[in-house]
Structures are given as structure tokens and as C-alpha cells.
Amino acid sequence: MPSEQPISPVLYGEIPRIVGHRFGDDGSIWTRFSSACIDGRWRQRLTDRWRRRRLQKTGGQEGRLSVLVVEADGIRKNYLVHRLILEAFVGPCPEGMECRHLDGDPSNNRLENLRWGTPKENAADRVRHGTIYRGVGTKSPTAKLTDHDIPAIQKMHLEGVSYSSIARMYGVYSGTIRNACLGRSWSHLDDQTDISSHEIAARETLRTNSRGSRNPLSVLTEEDIPTIKRLREEGFSYRLIGDMYGSHRETVRLACIGRTWSHVAVDGVTIGG
Numbered sequence: 001m002p003s004e005q006p007i008s009p010v011l012y013g014e015i016p017r018i019v020g021h022r023f024g025d026d027g028s029i030w031t032r033f034s035s036a037c038i039d040g041r042w043r044q045r046l047t048d049r050w051r052r053r054r055l056q057k058t059g060g061q062e063g064r065l066s067v068l069v070v071e072a073d074g075i076r077k078n079y080l081v082h083r084l085i086l087e088a089f090v091g092p093c094p095e096g097m098e099c100r101h102l103d104g105d106p107s108n109n110r111l112e113n114l115r116w117g118t119p120k121e122n123a124a125d126r127v128r129h130g131t132i133y134r135g136v137g138t139k140s141p142t143a144k145l146t147d148h149d150i151p152a153i154q155k156m157h158l159e160g161v162s163y164s165s166i167a168r169m170y171g172v173y174s175g176t177i178r179n180a181c182l183g184r185s186w187s188h189l190d191d192q193t194d195i196s197s198h199e200i201a202a203r204e205t206l207r208t209n210s211r212g213s214r215n216p217l218s219v220l221t222e223e224d225i226p227t228i229k230r231l232r233e234e235g236f237s238y239r240l241i242g243d244m245y246g247s248h249r250e251t252v253r254l255a256c257i258g259r260t261w262s263h264v265a266v267d268g269v270t271i272g273g
Contacts, residue, residue, distance in 0.1 A: 002143040011111075013088030017072045018255045020046050021053075022090035029067050029081065044070070055081055063107035086116060094147050097181070098122055104122045104129025120187040142169030144172050152248075157181050159219055159251045160260050169250060217245045225255055225264040 006205070012022040012030070020032040035043070055065040065081040082099045089111050093099070099115040101108060104125065117125075130187070143188045145153070149170065156166055163174040170177070179185040220228070224245060231241050238249035238256070245252070254260045 011089075011139060013085075015088050017085065018069050018084075019072055021069055022050070023085050025085070025089060025111035027053065027081065027085060027111075029069075029259060031069075033070070035254065063105065065109065082114055085109050085111055086114050090116065100125055118187070119183045119185075121193060123187050145170060145176070145180065145186070147186075152182055154181055156248045156250055159248060161248065161250045161254060162259075165250055165254065165259075184249075219251070219253065220261070222261075222264050225261045228252060229256055 010028065011025045013025070014022050014092055022030050024030065027107050029052070032046050032048070033044045034047045034049075034051070053067055057069050058066050059065045065079055066078050066079050067084070068076055069084075070076050080099070081188040082101065083093065086099055089092065093116055097116045097118055100115045101123050102113050102115060102125070105113070153170070157163065157177070163177045166177045167174040175178055176185070228241055228245065231244075232238070232252075238252045242252045251260070
């Protein structure tokens with residue numbers, strides 16, 4: 001049986017790192033790979049003929065499609081179809097952005113229906129189309145955080161508190177905190193907080209490349225740490241010390257136990273608590 005052939009007037013784009021595939025502006029994906037029995041084993045080999053790939057439904061949001069492809073290094077990887085179509089014709093996804101389906105149908109992967117956009121724009125699309133599956137923010141029946149928690153969480157993270165530490169405080173997964181800080185969730189609050197999720201992402205990169213007072217986001221200084229540790233040793237609570245220095249109690253706790261500011265010591269001793 002002859003292989004299917006691409007039908008014009010569909011336009012096709014390619015992604016250099018993905019071998020033997022091309023991507024149609026109608027949302028189709030084509031491959032030159034074909035199964036063949038070689039030395040008694042079934043293997044994939046490149047041929048001169050194109051055939052249309054069968055796309056798989058994902059286990060997540062209804063209607064989204066995925067496909068397994070081979071990259072140039074020989075590694076197989078599963079991709080969402082809409083990301084491949086956009087990358088083939090528009091270019092790689094810009095940092096901090098994701099794919100938008102303009103008509104609200106996640107199975108419609110025609111190029112004209114796709115755009116790179118911010119998480120906030122994508123959330124607004126889902127609300128407008130009525131395709132959001134759970135309530136936004138506190139309207140979600142599974143939400144453990146509240147609208148009031150998010151600004152405090154973002155502030156703590158900018159002060160150097162890790163996602164996992166904040167997650168333990170709020171009884172959620174560290175990924176939940178990360179998504180909230182980077183605007184992948186709770187993006188509807190960007191206009192109500194002192195700093196947007198995109199600024200947080202940029203500042204996080206800057207913060208991870210600097211430590212101590214060289215971090216422009218730091219509230220504390222090297223000179224503060226010995227005093228803070230002595231106050232803790234004398235019995236002052238993390239919360240009270242935090243109030244004294246205009247910082248969160250978790251920031252103080254991590255400094256006292258050496259999880260942060262580890263390059264500063266008090267008489268050569270790090271004070272735990």
C-alpha cells in the first residue's frame with residue numbers, strides 16, 4: 001500500500017534538531033521514518049517517502065495532542081503538537097511564554113490558530129472561551145493557597161527562601177510555589193501585586209548569580225547576620241527578629257541555620273535552631 005503524500009497547498013516547516021520530520025501549517029506532522037526488520041529486529045530507518053504521523057491524545061487537558069519524535073542526538077522525546085507547529089514556523093518559545101489557542105480548541109493546531117503568549121494571556125483566553133476546567137485562584141475547589149498568600153510567597157522567594165521551604169510552610173508541593181512565583185498559576189493577580197511574575201523570573205536569575213549583599217534583592221547584609229544569629233541564640237523568635245529587620249521569619253531561620261548566608265560565620269560557628 002503506497003504511503004500517503006503531503007497535499008498542497010499546505011505549507012511545511014522544519015525544526016533542525018528533529019530528524020526526518022516536517023510540520024504542516026494545518027497542524028499535521030509528517031515523517032520519513034519507517035519500520036523495517038533488520039537482522040531479525042524491527043528498527044526505524046529513514047526513507048525517501050513521507051507519511052503522516054498519527055497523533056496521540058494527552059492524559060491532561062482534553063483535546064491536546066502529542067507526538068513522539070527523534071532528535072538529532074538520537075533521543076526520542078514526546079512533544080505537544082502545538083509547540084512543534086509554532087516552533088517550525090515562528091521559532092522557539094520565548095522564555096516565560098507558552099502556546100495560546102486563539103479559538104479555545106486545544107485540538108486545533110493550525111498555524112493561524114496558534115500564538116506564543118504569556119501565562120496571563122493564556123489564562124484570559126481560557127476564561128473568555130469558557131474552557132478553563134477549574135476555577136481561577138481561590139475559586140478552584142482544590143486550591144490550598146489564597147489570593148492573599150501569593151504576594152507574601154513572592155516576597156519570601158525574592159528574599160532567598162527556597163521553593164521547598166515555602167512549600168512546607170503552606171503545606172503544598174514546591175512545584176505549586178514555583179508556578180505561583182513564575183506566573184504559571186495565579187497569573188490573574190499580576191495586576192494586584194507589587195511585582196509581576198515576569199519581573200520575578202528575571203530577578204530570580206539575577207538572585208541565583210549573586211549571594212549576600214551582592215544580591216540587589218537582599219534585605220539583609222553581611223553585617224546583620226552575626227547580630228541576627230546572636231539574637232536567636234539569646235532566645236528571640238524568628239518572627240520577632242524578622243520584624244526587627246523588615247524580613248520574613250523564614251529568611252531569618254535559613255540564615256541562622258546556614259542554609260543561606262553560609263559564607264558569614266559567627267566566631268566560626270553557624271547557629272542552628
